[in-house]
Amino acid sequence: MSPMDSAAARDRALDAAEELYYARGVSCVGMDELRGTSGLSLKRLYQLFPAKEQLVAAYLARRDERWRGRLAARVARQPEARERIPAVFDWLEEWFGEPGFRGCAWINVHGELGATSELVAEQVRAHKEAFRDYLDTLVAEADLPAALTGPLFLLAEGAMVTAGITGSTRPAAEAREAARTLVAAAGRDGLSRPAPTA
Amino acid sequence: MSPMDSAAARDRALDAAEELYYARGVSCVGMDELRGTSGLSLKRLYQLFPAKEQLVAAYLARRDERWRGRLAARVARQPEARERIPAVFDWLEEWFGEPGFRGCAWINVHGELGATSELVAEQVRAHKEAFRDYLDTLVAEADLPAALTGPLFLLAEGAMVTAGITGSTRPAAEAREAARTLVAAAGRDGLSRPAPTA
DNA sequence: CCATCTGGAGAACGCTCGTTCTCCCTTGCT
DNA sequence: AGCAAGGGAGAACGAGCGTTCTCCAGATGG
Structure with missing residues (x-):
């Protein structure tokens, strides 16, 4: 020992x-x-x-590292920068389908303890901010306007919470299609376009 | 007495x-x-x-009625059918800004008791399904493709959960702009267009 | 070989919870 | 007026929680 x-x-x-x-x-x-x-x-x-609260916080911190690591690894398999955004939702779909999936751990724990434990609430905010920052880098790498990050984040959060409540993987596909539409619409504006597509 | x-x-x-x-x-x-x-x-x-569980269920049932009533009343003030969809997010923004707002009661209670109480989980699923059905009628009244309902629902859910975690009203505005983009993109397809816009 | 210490097993403690029970007062009927 | 019925206040109960304490087996250093 x-x-x-x-x-x-x-x-x-x-x-x-x-x-x-x-x-x-x-x-x-x-x-x-x-x-x-x-x-x-x-x-x-x-x-x-x-104390138990610290164990909860440590559990959330380790899960945060692993969750974002798995997401990033899956998305990095996609060489095309603009295709990495739909790949986020591909991964969500795989995750939703895993046995034992019960929604987003941070959303759940926020509903349970967010009003009680400031330590836990802070872990939740940190995790969501990190996820949003990650999406932001994907948007930037795809040369898309930064204003796209917010909507993509909301689609992902909505998919997580809905998959958690209904137990279906379908929200991931719906979110991915919506994300594709938003990316295409943002690319259509002259704002920040990469090399011409066609 | x-x-x-x-x-x-x-x-x-x-x-x-x-x-x-x-x-x-x-x-x-x-x-x-x-x-x-x-x-x-x-x-x-x-x-x-x-038992306490039944009180919780009754509280959720009454809140569901009131919540959807307030939403519908706010949206009905908008005479233009296609403008009623952004009006949903206007109302969300007002709701998020109310003092004491702590996120969506059903998402929170699902995180807290969804795994424990089947009665509560059923209330949550019923509420979310009713909200989705309401969005579906708005989409139909605006002569938009039914496939738009899912993404709009996810944007609204994402906005609720994010506003609950961050305490900001901004997610409502982001979701509204994204919804506008999706509505415009859906209207652009020849699928189901009302009278020509311009 | 003995004194010392570490960590394991789980009993114990104090508290809070959901739920029920006891006691007493009011109230309405005849 | 007298009496059953019912509701209010809150004590009581059994269970479960997070946390701490007791006791003991076994390893370790001299």
Whole structure:
């Protein structure tokens, strides 16, 4: 049990937290169940995270890193800059179809704890801002007007929340088509056009 | 007192539920606090609603009626059929700016209880479906293709969730502009055009 | 080989919750 | 006037929460 194991214990704790909190909501999962799933003792859990709120925040932070990493990796497979924007919605569609998908973890946790825990609310705002910034770089790389970022972000958020409520992957396809239309309309204005298309 | 008071008591209970549940989340508000705010005794509360879950469902049902009523009233002030779609986002913007706005009650409660209470999850799905159906009638009245409903719905949902997280009214304006673009693009196709515009 | 310490298992604590029960006062009927 | 009925106030109850404490097995250093 060298200090190296402390990192492994942290991972186990966060694995259990992610599995249980995402599936059933934070307040439905007690520390006892977390102890059982992680295999860690309550004492160890509390020396890693001094309170449940911090464990929730750490779970959200690690999930944020992984979520944006998976998205970026999937989108980066698309060489054409302007095609990377629809690729965002392709990835959303794959995500919505995964077994156990229950909507956006940050939207859900904001509904649950946003009014109660400022620490959690801040994690949610940070995650959404990072996602929006990422979309913004895609828009810039495609030489499209920056005003496109907002609408694309709203389409993605709407798709996440709707897929979470209805359990369908269809919102991703609808959002992708709408995004294509908006991109085409923005490209049609003389505002910021890349090299001529045809 | 007389049976008439039973309806008044119900209203008081739902008023208190709406005020407290929306502002702070359902699980943060106990029945004791509800008793204090409503002025009703615990006994009366429990004979009106046999369990907290039913009170939550009733609160959501009454709010659904009022919310859609306010939206429809605001939109109906717009005589031009095609202008009624942006009017939806005008109303969202007004709503987002109201004091005490904390996002969409149904999205929030879905994050909080959607995984736990099937009764609540069903209320959320019914509300969102009713909103989508309403948008669909606006699209039909404007002689626009039915495929426009999905994207408009996603823009509205994205605006609600983003306004709830960031506390800004800006998402409504972004969504309205995007909606205008989508409406224009749909009208440009020969699919279903009303009388020529110019 | 013994003293010391670390961490595991889980009991215990204090609190809050949803729900029910007790007690008392009012009220309306005969 | 007297009496059943019902509602108000709030205590009580059992369960579950987050957090802490107790106790003990086993490793470690001299």
